[in-house]
Amino acid sequence: MIEIYHLYKEYERNVAALKDINLVIDRGEFAFIVGASGAGKSTLLKLIIRECLPSKGTIKIFGRDIARLKNREIPLLRRNIGMVFQDFRLLQDRNVFENVAFTLRVTGASSREIRRRVPLALGLVGLKEKAFKKPSELSGGEQQRVCVARAIVNRPAVLLADEPTGNLDPATSMEIMNLLHDINVRGATVIVATHAKDLVDHFQKRVIVLENGSLVSDQERGVYINAR
Amino acid sequence: MRVRSLCYFLGEALKSILRNGWMSIASIGVVAITLLILGSFMIISFNVNLFTQDVKEQVQIVLYIDEAAGEETRLELERRLVSHPKLQEMRFVSKEEAMERLKRKMGDQAYLLDGYEGEEDNPLRDSYELRTIVPEDITAVAKEIENYPGVGYVDYGSGIVEPLFQFTGLIRLIGLAFMVGLGVTAVFLIAHTIRLTVYIRRKEIMIMKYVGATDWFIRWPFIFEGSFLGMIGAIIPVLIIYYGYQAAVFWIQSNIHFIPMMPPQDVTTEIIKLLLPLGIGLGMLGSVISVRRFLKV
Structure with a gap:
């Protein structure tokens, strides 16, 4: 599903954010990408959603080299990849329902479709009752659930989460991670960039370790390795 | 563009105008003031032309x-x-x-x-x-x-005719320079003001990009917003000029009889024909320029 070959990324000349990454993530997998801040986790996710282009190497998603996508094809790629952010990135002036509906609106979905799908997604993250609250009236954990609902409402094949628990307390973090796990069980490929050691160890899933832009370890059913 | 999308874009544009109330009023104000100056200058230039035409015909x-x-x-x-x-x-x-x-x-x-x-x-x-x-x-x-x-x-009338023609030529040149200058200023001001409303919504634009919105999907509401602000910004000076000019013509013709004036109806038609498309165009152009920078996600 996601194939990465000899991937390099330099933001400035000779400052490598990623060095020679080789990685294949299959359909339906759950993978953690771990590493210290600045190890290249976010860069990797940005490359996968084609927010930036690799300096060298190839990323294939659904069998296509995404560097070769035409500008108008990028939105279509992103509709198949849900994205969850550390800082939630919700629209504060819209209620929960509208925040989740946003994803469907940009694809031109009908309002009937929106009225059907948004409650389903909100039900899945356990926020059906808070559909008409504003984000500011919700706790951090609830806001992250809205963010997850927004990412999955159009049923993307891949869900990327960039430090999804970075702003949450441990109990809430576990809830969110369980939620991501549920989504994986329902069939989506889930990739979580994190440095939350407890969570990674708890789930016993595939762990890909980045350090200073290099891939130093990739284990099935792994644990968090602190390379340094 | 599908009807459903069109409704959504128009709705978003209106919501945005209302949500950014003060910013919208500022944009409308900028457009209105610029076009008012431009329109006033046009009227003066119309009448100078009429006057010189009149003089020329007597030569x-x-x-x-x-x-x-x-x-x-x-x-x-x-x-x-x-x-x-x-x-x-x-x-x-x-x-x-x-x-x-x-x-x-x-x-x-x-x-x-x-x-x-x-x-x-x-x-x-x-x-x-x-x-x-x-x-x-x-x-x-x-x-x-x-x-x-x-x-x-x-x-x-040698010695009178030549300077007169030189003078009217000069007036026309100055008028043209003024109009071009004001037009350029207007585009700058409007682009700047709309850029602020776009800047306020940069987060929304970024999220739209992440969830797979096409660039045009993001642009359209802003284009509608810009053209709507531009349109209101053009209607205001048209009204002011219409009533103001009517009053001016009335005053001048009852006080100074020999100055020929363009009839208010004709002037208004000309002003509407220029200011309305200009206002809408400026609004759209301002939006497109402003959004472009935020689309690179």
Whole structure:
């Protein structure tokens, strides 16, 4: 599903954010990408959603080299990849329902479709009752659930989460991670960039370790390795 | 564009205008003020043009016929004047008619002319009053026909006509420069103001990009918003100019009678034809320029 070959990324000349990454993530997998801040986790996710282009190497998603996508094809790629952010990135002036509906609106979905799908997604993250609250009236954990609902409402094949628990307390973090796990069980490929050691160890899933832009370890059913 | 999307874009544009209330009012204000200045200048320039046109139409060549010229020469002269390609109008003024005019002009003192009226005593000459098709040709044409046989001398207000034409040309040039300058300023101001409303919504744009919105999907609401603000910003000066100009024309015509003024109806039509598309265009252009920078995610 996601194939990465000899991937390099330099933001400035000779400052490598990623060095020679080789990685294949299959359909339906759950993978953690771990590493210290600045190890290249976010860069990797940005490359996968084609927010930036690799300096060298190839990323294939659904069998296509995404560097070769035409500008108008990028939105279509992103509709198949849900994205969850550390800082939630919700629209504060819209209620929960509208925040989740946003994803469907940009694809031109009908309002009937929106009225059907948004409650389903909100039900899945356990926020059906808070559909008409504003984000500011919700706790951090609830806001992250809205963010997850927004990412999955159009049923993307891949869900990327960039430090999804970075702003949450441990109990809430576990809830969110369980939620991501549920989504994986329902069939989506889930990739979580994190440095939350407890969570990674708890789930016993595939762990890909980045350090200073290099891939130093990739284990099935792994644990968090602190390379340094 | 699907009807559903169109409704959504229009809805988003309206919501955004209301949500950014003060910013919207500021944008409308900028457009309105710029277009008001532009429109006022247009009115002034219309009327200066009308005035100079009026003056130009009064400019004429007076050709006095040589008294010594015989019947043959006079007929030949008339033939040449009639067939001249740059002349459009000619009128023969006999010396008797010229005397009548002079008397009328002198009014109470016309008695001074008593005794000069007879066929033999009239010191005035027969003449032609000529107009050129293009008023600016007058000097050249006058110099040319001066040399025709049978011509006594030619009077075309030399020394007055040339500076007048230079002056009206200058006024028109200044007017054009003003309009271009104001137009450019307007685009800058509007792009800047709309950029602020776009900046406020940069987060929304970023999220839209992440969830797979096409660039045009993001642009359309802003384009509608910009053109809507531009339209309101154009309607305000049109109204002000319409009522203001009506009042001005009324005042001027009841106080200074001889100044010709464009009728308010005509002016308003011209102003609407220019300001409305300009306002909408400026709004759209401002939006497109402003959004572009935030689309690179």
